[in-house]
Amino acid sequence: MNLKTKITLAFLTMLLLLLGVSAFTLYSLNRLDRSARNVLQDNLYSVELGQHMLRALDQLQVQEAPLDTQAKQQFEQLLAREAGNVTEPGEQEVVDSLFSELASTERYLASDTTAPQIWRAHMGQLRQLTYRMVNVNTQALTRKNEAANRLATQQSGYVLALLTFAVLTCLLFVLSVPEAAVSGLRKLSASIENATHQDYSNSIPVETHDEFGTVARAFNRLLVQLQDYRTSTLAQILTERNRMASMVNNLDEGLLLVDETRRIILANPAALNLLTLPAEQLLHRSADDVAQENDLFRELLRHLDTPAARRSTEAAPVLTLAQNGEEAYYRVAVNDVVSFNQALEKTEFVGSILTLHNVSEYKKLDQAKSNFLATVSHELKTPLSSINFSLKLLQNGKVGVVNEEQQKILATIKQENQRLLKLVGELIDVSRLESGNIQLNFQPTRIHDIVQFAAATIHLQLQPKQLTLDVQLPDYLPTVRADVEKTTWVLLNLLANGIRYSPEQGALHIRAALTPDAPPQVQISVHDHGPGIAPQYQEKIFQRFVQIPDKSGYKGGSGLGLSIAREFITSQGGQLWVESELGTGSTFSFSLPLST
Incomplete structure (x- = not known):
């Protein structure tokens, strides 16, 4: 018998028991109701007639008064009703005696004799017979009430016994049917838990032929197939892993893999050789701990901690390392690795790849x-x-x-x-x-002095296009550590570019403010209202000998100005970048560190 049939039969049996208990209870109530109605109809009605007959006799009791014809007629009507409601043994004889005595009384009234004692004797006889009739029905009423009580007690016992049987049967089903349905699921859950830990040997014993037995057989077949698949693919996975490991180990570039918890999980021999560390001192350790012990890895970690947005705008750094008594140059590249999590339906960061590419030949x-x-x-x-x-x-x-x-x-x-x-x-x-032969003369410098000197120098170049120069510098700006000549040259170069691409009667804006970074720097910005720079050219313009297409036809530049400007600013510990949108102008900004 399958599990569905068991559950259906259990619910059907409970339904039948509920219907049986309800039907028997309704039958018992109807039986008690019929008994009560019979008592009311047969005996209580006769008792009420006897009481009314006695009141009528009370009105006929006194002979000296004129005869109460209405009371006599009422007594006769009540006696006729009682004659039609005779239900108890001996009641008919009493009724007949009442009719006989009533006839004698009428004969007495028809005669001329008016003796009061005879009248009282007739009234007394009628009253006595009426009392007998009431007594017969009263005794029957008592007897039937006791029988009804016994019947109620008996029916209550039957209902209680039937209800107890129904409750016990329902409890049996409640305790057995869910257990039968859940026990198989427990076995299946335990086997699945073992399978998640790659233990495919814990199969489910097939003890029944119901739905769970079918599921157990199918799951056991699945375990066998998983074991076969694991065995067959493990060799392929190991082969692929060995192939990938061979490729990584034979790379002439240093390669390091850091997971999302900043733990080093892979390093090829080239990276180990450059770091001069054995694998056991590097793998599965925290990157911060290794950085405290190794200068080269500390430099690599500094580039790893650089935000991805800045990595895309900055040139890849080149490290100079001593190798075999000669200088070797390695370009550092950091790539974040992301993976799509199908369970959460989102892309997650899973680690970073650091590579050290040997660019010594290119450097030469x-x-x-x-x-x-x-x-x-x-x-x-x-x-x-x-x-x-x-x-x-x-x-x-x-x-x-x-x-x-x-x-x-x-x-x-x-x-x-x-x-x-x-x-x-x-x-x-x-x-x-x-x-590296360029000499920088660092000294504490006020931004106001650099801006004023550049503004005075560029003043004559504003006149051909009738441009205006808007300078707004806060008074609270601290001094910066900079080379005045080189920084002024950078600002003049940015202003010259702004003049070249600004429309006639336009304006150039110079702004300065403290950056929110830690440590803070002073940021100087030059904003123009020219045609703007497309996003694909915003980083290329800082490369050497690169010029973006110019609709105005200007071809006088060499493509070195912005490249030299960035080198000047970078060598002073700052940064130079551009923010621009087509049609809204461009903003060139550079930052300089504060003087200590």
């Missing part, structure tokens, strides 16, 4: 390129300066008269020569920055 090539640029720039600067001086002599007319057309040609040549001199100067600055 870059140094060779920088040396070449520096050499060429120095070689070009001298003849360009001589050409510039010669052009100045020609324009002044000291070597001969020059006509107007020749003056225009000389002006054009001088303008192009000045542009070459500027380009050569920027190339020299780039080479100095790359070689």
